[in-house]
Amino acid sequence: MGRTINVWSRLGVWALVSLIAVGTVFAGGGAEEPAEERDTLTIAIGAEPESLDPVNMTSAPAATVSEHVVERMIYMEEDGSLTPMIATSWEANADSTVWTFEIRQGVTFHDGEPLNAAAVKANLDRFIDPEVGAAYAFLLGTVVSIDAIGEHTLQLTLSQPFAPILAHLSHSFIGIVSPAQIEGLGPEDTFDIPIGTGPYRMTEWSRGERITLEVNEDFYGNVPAIPNVVFNFIPESSALLVALETGEADAIMRVPPQDIARLEDDPNLEVVFAESVRTIYIGFNNMREPFNDPLVRRALNHAIDKQAIVDGLFDGVFTVADAPIVPAVFGHASVGPYEYDPERARELLAEAGFPDGLSMTFHHPTGRYLLDATVAEAVQDMLGEVGVEVTLETREWSSYLDFTSQPPDQAEYDAFMLGWGTVTLDADYGLYALLHSRQWNPNGNNRGFYRNERVDALLDEARVETDRVRREELYAEAIQNIWDDSPWIYLYNQGQINANHVDVEGLIHHPLENLSAWDAFFSE
Amino acid sequence: MYQYIVRRLFLTIPVVLGVSIIVFSIIRMLPGDPARALAGVQATPEFIEQTRVRYGLDQPLHIQYGRFMAGLVTGDLGTSTFSRRPVTTEIAERFPRTLTLASISLLIATILGVSAGIVSATKRNSWFDNASMLVALVGVAAPVFWMALMLQLLFSVHLRWLPATGMGSVAHLILPSITLGMASAALMARITRSSMLDVLKQDFITTARSKGLAERIVVYKHALKNALIPVVTVLGLQFGILLGGAVLTETVFAWPGVGRLLVDAILRRDYPVVQGTVMLLAFLFVIINLTVDVIYAFLDPRIHYQGKEEG
Numbered sequence: 001m002g003r004t005i006n007v008w009s010r011l012g013v014w015a016l017v018s019l020i021a022v023g024t025v026f027a028g029g030g031a032e033e034p035a036e037e038r039d040t041l042t043i044a045i046g047a048e049p050e051s052l053d054p055v056n057m058t059s060a061p062a063a064t065v066s067e068h069v070v071e072r073m074i075y076m077e078e079d080g081s082l083t084p085m086i087a088t089s090w091e092a093n094a095d096s097t098v099w100t101f102e103i104r105q106g107v108t109f110h111d112g113e114p115l116n117a118a119a120v121k122a123n124l125d126r127f128i129d130p131e132v133g134a135a136y137a138f139l140l141g142t143v144v145s146i147d148a149i150g151e152h153t154l155q156l157t158l159s160q161p162f163a164p165i166l167a168h169l170s171h172s173f174i175g176i177v178s179p180a181q182i183e184g185l186g187p188e189d190t191f192d193i194p195i196g197t198g199p200y201r202m203t204e205w206s207r208g209e210r211i212t213l214e215v216n217e218d219f220y221g222n223v224p225a226i227p228n229v230v231f232n233f234i235p236e237s238s239a240l241l242v243a244l245e246t247g248e249a250d251a252i253m254r255v256p257p258q259d260i261a262r263l264e265d266d267p268n269l270e271v272v273f274a275e276s277v278r279t280i281y282i283g284f285n286n287m288r289e290p291f292n293d294p295l296v297r298r299a300l301n302h303a304i305d306k307q308a309i310v311d312g313l314f315d316g317v318f319t320v321a322d323a324p325i326v327p328a329v330f331g332h333a334s335v336g337p338y339e340y341d342p343e344r345a346r347e348l349l350a351e352a353g354f355p356d357g358l359s360m361t362f363h364h365p366t367g368r369y370l371l372d373a374t375v376a377e378a379v380q381d382m383l384g385e386v387g388v389e390v391t392l393e394t395r396e397w398s399s400y401l402d403f404t405s406q407p408p409d410q411a412e413y414d415a416f417m418l419g420w421g422t423v424t425l426d427a428d429y430g431l432y433a434l435l436h437s438r439q440w441n442p443n444g445n446n447r448g449f450y451r452n453e454r455v456d457a458l459l460d461e462a463r464v465e466t467d468r469v470r471r472e473e474l475y476a477e478a479i480q481n482i483w484d485d486s487p488w489i490y491l492y493n494q495g496q497i498n499a500n501h502v503d504v505e506g507l508i509h510h511p512l513e514n515l516s517a518w519d520a521f522f523s524e
Numbered sequence: 525m526y527q528y529i530v531r532r533l534f535l536t537i538p539v540v541l542g543v544s545i546i547v548f549s550i551i552r553m554l555p556g557d558p559a560r561a562l563a564g565v566q567a568t569p570e571f572i573e574q575t576r577v578r579y580g581l582d583q584p585l586h587i588q589y590g591r592f593m594a595g596l597v598t599g600d601l602g603t604s605t606f607s608r609r610p611v612t613t614e615i616a617e618r619f620p621r622t623l624t625l626a627s628i629s630l631l632i633a634t635i636l637g638v639s640a641g642i643v644s645a646t647k648r649n650s651w652f653d654n655a656s657m658l659v660a661l662v663g664v665a666a667p668v669f670w671m672a673l674m675l676q677l678l679f680s681v682h683l684r685w686l687p688a689t690g691m692g693s694v695a696h697l698i699l700p701s702i703t704l705g706m707a708s709a710a711l712m713a714r715i716t717r718s719s720m721l722d723v724l725k726q727d728f729i730t731t732a733r734s735k736g737l738a739e740r741i742v743v744y745k746h747a748l749k750n751a752l753i754p755v756v757t758v759l760g761l762q763f764g765i766l767l768g769g770a771v772l773t774e775t776v777f778a779w780p781g782v783g784r785l786l787v788d789a790i791l792r793r794d795y796p797v798v799q800g801t802v803m804l805l806a807f808l809f810v811i812i813n814l815t816v817d818v819i820y821a822f823l824d825p826r827i828h829y830q831g832k833e834e835g
Contacts, residue, residue: 050607053608056608058563058566059564135567207618208621209780232690235788236776238776239689246680246681246684246688248688396556397791398555398556398793399554401557401567402557402560442569
């Protein structure tokens with residue numbers, strides 16, 4: 001062949017390729033240098049939203065970002081009260097099947113389109129359209145028609161009275177976007193950047209990296225003090241902490257409990273403990289022996305030292321569950337907790353015919369809830385103390401969901417761990433979905449196949465009862481029954497652990513696990 | 525030579541077909557369901573059923589596979605079940621970022637690895653040799669995850685020299701590419717060193733030295749050229765590995781490339797994205813391998829591909 005080969009020139013080709021690659025990326029990107037004046041608040045969140053199109057949203061990160069840009073009919077305050085947002089007032093007819101909403105006047109979407117009843121109707125029609133198939137369309141499952149009866153008057157007709165309808169309308173996913181944006185969209189069509197009426201408008205979504213928001217100067221309410229808000233996606237929790245420590249992020253969500261001390265040691269940082277609406281529980285397969293026996297289920301409730309788990313693993317910042325739903329939820333009644341009493345647990349087990357204990361398999365997720373696998377180990381130890389030999393099994397989340405969603409004859413578990421957020425802050429969403437016998441797998445989320453006809457009747461009645469006091473009574477009775485039947489081991493109410501730089505003030509750590517920046521400002 | 529390349533190109537077809545069958549089946553064998561992974565515990569039976577129909581998952585497997593292959597041929601990789609955006613768009617946005625990271629890592633790895641290897645070989649058993657081989661050993665053995673966190677703590681938290689996460693400037697590239705390239709650099713240092721030592725024992729080197737050539741010329745002109753042949757092979761393969769192996773690095777440094785896209789897609793049972801990304805990476809790997817073989821033939825005149833390269 002006789003050619004002289006210059007090895008270095010071959011290597012040079014690689015170098016050149018690399019440089020070209022770098023050039024291509026950065027030519028488009030543009031370096032982002034921190035500005036002298038602080039005009040940007042950066043919030044790092046773990047996961048990227050799947051979509052910000054209301055009909056495609058399913059996750060908490062999507063809700064957190066979306067709330068800054070797209071408004072709902074009604075806003076749920078931190079205390080659970082419902083206040084006007086797009087709808088300024090509402091009233092129901094006598095039997096609460098027809099609801100009339102006045103829509104805010106003089107408001108325009110970020111693209112200049114006017115907000116009116118027709119715009120809201122277009123959005124709600126799309127949300128409940130079975131062709132579109134929104135995952136959360138069930139929130140408005142009782143709505144049979146939506147009519148714009150005036151320029152700014154909207155009427156919803158329900159198939160039957162549905163007490164939590166207003167709470168459902170406040171859900172983050174039922175956002176109202178510009179009618180121009182959804183006009184002409186096919187059932188499967190979607191969009192990337194939502195155009196709403198919120199305090200911020202969305203300017204960019206760099207997939208996998210960040211979402212950029214810019215203040216909406218024309219906002220009808222208080223215009224936010226911070227001109228730009230950026231949401232960065234940092235999947236690794238250790239990197240999330242590093243980003244906060246270096247100042248790359250001003251605030252982060254979901255601090256791992258074991259890192260609280262590390263952040264608290266830094267005088268520039270502040271760890272914020274906020275309430276949430278999530279109850280962590282261990283569901284029994286109530287169809288399976290011996291867990292079809294309430295004595296066994298109650299015994300196991302007495303065997304778990306919930307306070308020790310909360311104190312030992314969560315720094316004492318969570319609370320022991322005293323009901324199947326958290327105290328912030330409307331309809332909550334404090335009936336617990338089951339006292340930690342291993343002696344009593346052994347007695348109950350003996351009474352149920354298991355004087356020598358029993359063995360069981362306990363399935364749990366890993367990494368879905370804060371320290372879930374560690375909690376499972378603690379439960380295993382504690383149950384071991386009363387003679388219940390527990391085999392732990394974990395699965396990756398998607399498999400786990402599938403595994404725990406089987407119909408009764410195919411459900412292959414004794415017990416499983418889950419957390420449920422009652423995001424409407426109304427007991428219906430927590431109790432009906434998880435404990436009504438109509439909601440057995442695969443129809444709903446009653447994964448333990450619990451059935452108590454009295455509870456079913458109470459939950460049914462509370463759904464349609466419009467008198468709040470009467471509803472509270474119904475839920476109180478249902479909760480007492482559920483508590484005594486012990487279809488679950490009631491563990492704890494998982495709170496939120498967020499952190500931010502001390503000079504960031506006014507962040508809202510909403511119990512719905514949203515971090516909101518519209519009232520935030522930089523001190524000093 | 526051209527016949528060889530054409531023949532090799534045809535041979536890639538069964539490889540790519542094989543990969544397509546494997547990735548198609550494995551992702552479907554995993555328990556879990558795209559709708560449930562998306563909507564979580566709140567997924568209603570209606571939503572699950574509708575999602576299955578929408579993405580054709582209700583069809584028999586051979587029909588699904590047929591559609592997937594037909595789409596592959598026409599460049600349509602389907603729609604993500606997670607974001608509902610075209611898979612080609614998702615990949616097109618992220619691939620340049622992974623390519624950048626892998627290229628820079630390879631560049632760093634090559635410069636560090638080859639120079640350390642040469643010096644180690646020529647100054648065998650010196651303190652430099654021992655030290656660099658020790659570092660190389662650590663470089664190969666250290667878990668990427670640990671390495672990444674240590675670099676972040678040192679350079680971002682304590683020294684505040686470099687950003688720890690994200691992208692946007694050249695500074696953002698430094699820590700991830702060092703992390704990603706470390707193992708490759710170590711491997712290349714060891715291979716360069718041993719290959720160089722081999723070559724330095726050869727007769728033609730002795731001849732060159734006996735002609736009275738300066739040691740520098742012997743090493744860099746005569747020995748290096750031959751010693752680098754195995755290094756080039758490794759370098760090519762490493763590039764493929766870096767492209768596919770950037771997953772951990774991309775996760776720790778929040779670098780939004782295809783590696784992270786793939787892992788997220790697996791966790792979400794986003795079948796179309798998993799299929800598309802794996803096919804792309806497999807195809808690139810095949811092409812890189814082919815390129816390496818061709819370069820190899822250019823570099824080493826002793827290698828003949830059926831004696832046809834004379835044309």
